Amino acid sequence: MIEISGLTKAYGDTRVLDGIDLTVADGQIAAVVGPSGAGKSTLARCINLLERPTSGSITVSGQDLAALSGKQLRLARREIGTVFQSANLLRRLTAAQNIALPMRHQGVPEAEIRRRVGDLLERVGMLQRANHYPSQLSGGQRQRVGIARGLALQPSVLLSDEATSGLDPDATRAILDLLTELRDDLGVTILVITHEMDVVRSIADHVAQLDHGRIVEQGAVADVVRRSDSPLSRALLPMPTVPAADGRRLWTLRYRGAVSPVWLSHAGRDLGDIAVLAALVEESGDTSVGRLTVGLDPRLDERRVVDVLADLGLAAEPVTSLRAVRAESAA
Ligand SMILES: Nc1ncnc2c1ncn2[C@@H]1O[C@H](COP(=O)(O)OP(=O)(O)OP(=O)(O)O)[C@@H](O)[C@H]1O
Ligand SMILES: [Mg+2]
Incomplete structure (x- = not known):
């Protein structure tokens, strides 16, 4: 569960996020939409702790992230996996090695890493490509590896920042099916940042529209589509x-x-x-x-x-x- 309350992020005098309230229940898929520059990625970076909020609170699985420091913060980071638009895989590492990386950093034993990498590759349908380098993979395949890497530390929350942008409709569909499957099988709570409304329609339970750092409208997708004047x-x-x-x-x-x-x-x-x-x-x-x-x-x-x-x-x-x-x- 993600609970964001009164979240503000300022760079100098500019408020990029301005009083965000957003709750994503366990096992839900929430989508954040909004124009370029609205603050979507900044919101994602605050949730995964790459950025410190200026004020407000972000609670993930009952833990207030803003109150943490040092070792606790590193532990809390494991709860949150992130997938970016360009997957950000390391070029010199194979698919399997990229997925293993976060576990190596955390000192997970080698045998355990091998086992989990195998499981993850299978889950994202990339077992046959384990030893391929990113340059040998298609965009959709790289995204699958990115998702597997995001799941490596068994997070309870997965953030996806434009993970399907630039993919063709079939590859997009495959990634969306995979996200839905992860939610259904593993109970992962998912926050999808996207500018594609068909992504929202097909997978999201909840949708929030961000504009100039504020949420201007939000609700259950089922309710929002029934609103007559919104x-x-x-x-x-x-x-x-x-x-x-x-x-x-x-x-x-x-x-x-x-x-x-x-x-x-x-x-x-x-x-x-x-x-x-x-x-x-x-x-x-x-x-x-x-x-x-x-x-x-x-x-x-x-x-x-x-x-x-x-x-x-x-x-x-x-x-x-x-x-x-x-x-x-x-x-
Ligand atoms: N480190 C930073 N320092 C100063 N301003 C920043 C910083 N990061 C982001 N911004 C500003 O914050 C605003 C929101 O940026 P953000 O990347 O969150 O937008 P976005 O909604 O993800 O847009 P897009 O759809 O183009 O990805 C932008 O005006 C951007 O210039
Ligand atoms: Mg962005």
Whole structure:
């Protein structure tokens, strides 16, 4: 569990982080998004203790990191593994040697190191490439080795700072699946820093938007995508353009979570014909995320539409005018 409270980081007179409050529960995946320069990497560096916060507290697994020094600090560092965008592998070391490095620094016995390196290589699907040097690996493979190295000291928290940036969609998918697997199998708490909204949609439980060193919006992804009037919600699920409504009444529907994939036909039994005019729907494991504009019979009672859809797990809201939808989709 990571608990950040009132975290401030200043360089000289410039406050790069300004009163950050963020909690990531055990075994959760949280995403921090935000524009370049917002302070995302600084936040990561404060959590993994590469930077000292100016004020505020960061508690990892019940331990207040700011209060530690010397040996305690070195011990606490082991609780937190980090993966960076460029994986930062040492060129002269093989994949296996890179993964072994943090354990060597900590004086882990050689036999134990060999065993754990084998396990980690297997876990990240790199056993066949154990003796390859970084220059002989693809970007996605280097990231896997970086993740294995981040896990070498069996941390309870894994920080990923743009670990999938610059990877192609398949390699990104493979890394995201790996992160989800680590969370599910090892119970690692994961903080993902990213500018890619599809990464957030597909793996995060919680999302926080950072801007100018402050969290301007945050919440469970399932809740945020259902918010009707929120910049983060629109960024997470941008709305496609809506064609003419053809005499029907326009509604916006949002959902995320265990919604039946056949909710549309269920809803149709109660609400009659449903014209799907625009939709963004993604399935990922047992979770689906969707945002749609649909046209319904204008004679339907508003309350009833909301209730029927709420029973199926969708938030529904009538669209006041087509212009409003277009304005929203353009935002
Ligand atoms: N050591 C430092 N000294 C002074 N200013 C710094 C230092 N490190 C970061 N900054 C400033 O802090 C701000 C936030 O930087 P940070 O690297 O955290 O942004 P970011 O959100 O990770 O951006 P990006 O998406 O481009 O990686 C920037 O304006 C940066 O110039
Ligand atoms: Mg950064």
